[in-house]
Amino acid sequence: MCGIVGLFLKNPKMEPQLGELLSRMLSTMCERGPDSAGFAIYGAAEDGRTKLTLQSATASEDFAKLKSALAKDKKLDAKLTLNDTHAVLSVPSDKLEDVKALIAADFPSVRTMATGENIEIYKEVGYPTEVAKRFDLAHMSGSHAIGHTRMATESAVTTLGAHPFSTGADECLVHNGSLSNHASLRRELIRDGMTFNTENDTEVAASYLTWRMKQGMNLGEALEKSLDDLDGFFNFVVGTKEGFGVVRDPIACKPAVMAETDDYVAFGSEYRALAGLPGIDKAKVWEPEPATVYFWQR
Amino acid sequence: MQQLIGELMRTYDLAQSPLRELNEELHRQKDGSNEAQWEVLNPRGGHAIAVGVDAPINIDVRGSVGYYCAGMNKKATVTVHGSAGPGVAENMMSGKVVIKGDASQYAGATGHGGLLVIEGNASSRCGISMKGIDIVVKGNIGHMSAFMAQSGHLVVLGDAGDALGDSIYEAQLFVRGKVKSLGADCIEKEMRPEHHEALTKLLEGAGITDAKPSEFRRYGSARKLYNFNIDNADAY
Numbered sequence A: 001m002c003g004i005v006g007l008f009l010k011n012p013k014m015e016p017q018l019g020e021l022l023s024r025m026l027s028t029m030c031e032r033g034p035d036s037a038g039f040a041i042y043g044a045a046e047d048g049r050t051k052l053t054l055q056s057a058t059a060s061e062d063f064a065k066l067k068s069a070l071a072k073d074k075k076l077d078a079k080l081t082l083n084d085t086h087a088v089l090s091v092p093s094d095k096l097e098d099v100k101a102l103i104a105a106d107f108p109s110v111r112t113m114a115t116g117e118n119i120e121i122y123k124e125v126g127y128p129t130e131v132a133k134r135f136d137l138a139h140m141s142g143s144h145a146i147g148h149t150r151m152a153t154e155s156a157v158t159t160l161g162a163h164p165f166s167t168g169a170d171e172c173l174v175h176n177g178s179l180s181n182h183a184s185l186r187r188e189l190i191r192d193g194m195t196f197n198t199e200n201d202t203e204v205a206a207s208y209l210t211w212r213m214k215q216g217m218n219l220g221e222a223l224e225k226s227l228d229d230l231d232g233f234f235n236f237v238v239g240t241k242e243g244f245g246v247v248r249d250p251i252a253c254k255p256a257v258m259a260e261t262d263d264y265v266a267f268g269s270e271y272r273a274l275a276g277l278p279g280i281d282k283a284k285v286w287e288p289e290p291a292t293v294y295f296w297q298r
Numbered sequence B: 001m002q003q004l005i006g007e008l009m010r011t012y013d014l015a016q017s018p019l020r021e022l023n024e025e026l027h028r029q030k031d032g033s034n035e036a037q038w039e040v041l042n043p044r045g046g047h048a049i050a051v052g053v054d055a056p057i058n059i060d061v062r063g064s065v066g067y068y069c070a071g072m073n074k075k076a077t078v079t080v081h082g083s084a085g086p087g088v089a090e091n092m093m094s095g096k097v098v099i100k101g102d103a104s105q106y107a108g109a110t111g112h113g114g115l116l117v118i119e120g121n122a123s124s125r126c127g128i129s130m131k132g133i134d135i136v137v138k139g140n141i142g143h144m145s146a147f148m149a150q151s152g153h154l155v156v157l158g159d160a161g162d163a164l165g166d167s168i169y170e171a172q173l174f175v176r177g178k179v180k181s182l183g184a185d186c187i188e189k190e191m192r193p194e195h196h197e198a199l200t201k202l203l204e205g206a207g208i209t210d211a212k213p214s215e216f217r218r219y220g221s222a223r224k225l226y227n228f229n230i231d232n233a234d235a236y
Helices: A012-027 A059-071 A093-106 A128-134 A182-191 A201-214 A219-229 B002-006 B019-028 B193-205 B230-235
Strands: A003-009 A036-042 A049-055 A079-083 A086-092 A111-116 A119-125 A144-150 A165-168 A171-179 A232-239 A243-248 A257-260 A264-268 A284-286 A294-297 B009-013 B037-041 B058-062 B077-080 B096-099 B115-118 B131-137 B151-156 B172-175 B186-189 B217-221
Touching: A003 A012, A003 A171, A003 A232, A003 A243, A012 A036, A012 A128, A012 A144, A012 A264, A036 A128, A036 A171, A049 A059, A049 A093, A049 A119, A059 A079, A059 A086, A059 A093, A086 A093, A093 A111, A111 A165, A119 A128, A119 A171, A128 A144, A144 A171, A144 A232, A144 A243, A165 A201, A171 A201, A182 A201, A201 A219, A201 A232, A219 A232, A219 A243, A243 A264, B009 B019, B131 B193, B151 B193, B172 B193
Parallel strands: B009 B037, B037 B058, B058 B077, B077 B096, B096 B115, B115 B131, B131 B151, B151 B172
Antiparallel strands: A003 A144, A003 A264, A036 A119, A036 A144, A049 A086, A049 A111, A079 A086, A111 A119, A165 A171, A171 A232, A232 A243, A243 A294, A257 A264, A257 A284, B172 B217, B186 B217
């Protein structure tokens, strides 16, 4: 199993409520994925700056050291905001490579969960409502967000095995299902220079999409191609800077339901995830078709 | 007076009380029960609502339900005034289940008897492995519907998706709209008078007045997969 929720706001007036709404949606999907949870949230961008969402198992120590290391170089103009085991590091976009090099060289236990102008990704092992509370999801705001509750099947229950997975700047992927050709595909991708942190099948899907986009495809084309190249069960929800996309494998065993009103588009593994949304009684509610790529964006 | 009591409505609000309590109450009902009318409020996509009922009672569910609503139903009439999640009326034995909205995948799966009416669309695998149930869908059905269907009837007023009736046994399929593709061993068959008659009854039972049996095509088994064919030995 696994649970997916997604909410894309068409009405900007609702943006302050995004975290609260997503947190409620996520809490309905705990039984589908009680071992870990995560979410990607797209907040406001700051002109000319990029955010890195960082994570560490020894967060207080690592982030204190990182803060003083960053402070030494005033030109970096870095801002580090701590949030439990995660921290958001905001830097001028032209300093991004310098900061990444600094982290790679001196902070091996710090992992980068997401990079982009808007995206922040938070994920941890634990019961989904607890994970949401740790990061105070309910008080976050933004234009759209994707959440995931995990019941591990293909690899260990670890922070890095939780979803969402980053697929590139301001992009992420969550998955419900299991891929059967992930081992062979991983070998092919490694041969082509991609690197992996886990034995997780979804990481292979994320890496596959990144690899396709490096070849010049856009995300929609990469998703279309994934229908040919990935074998197994999947419901993917992908986040982009502008919105989100949905694709299901041709057999479509994994459940998916969507709702749309003038104010939002929402995705849930089950209707329970949508039942608490405002105006759901009047919403258009439907199941996304198999082997069809959907996108909603501003 | 007895009659009046019999008409009393029991209302159960799932926002106030647990589902298990509702299902236990419903399981207590027997033939000739005085509490023949039930109303369930705030289902909010909950799972297994009104599963395993074995009494001739009416249950109206006001809203959308999740997995396995009215599964294993016997004798009861369950009406969902909303949409249903996966596996609605799964393994139904008798009675009637009506979904006013859409139904998710494998509606009526393995059903042995009774009538399932879906007023909206049904998604993939509708009537998979059906064993005697009658299913009437006013809208469209998704791919792999009536897969390995053994007996009973599937009536579709709209279109059918890919691989309809794959590996079908003796269930009869009637489709008014387009069939995207037929599954292995499923073929179109002639509509004989007895099929017109059966279809007329099924449409009547589902309360459908705006569809004529002559507008439907019938599909069923070519019976080529029933026995091992020695000419295919090389394929194994």
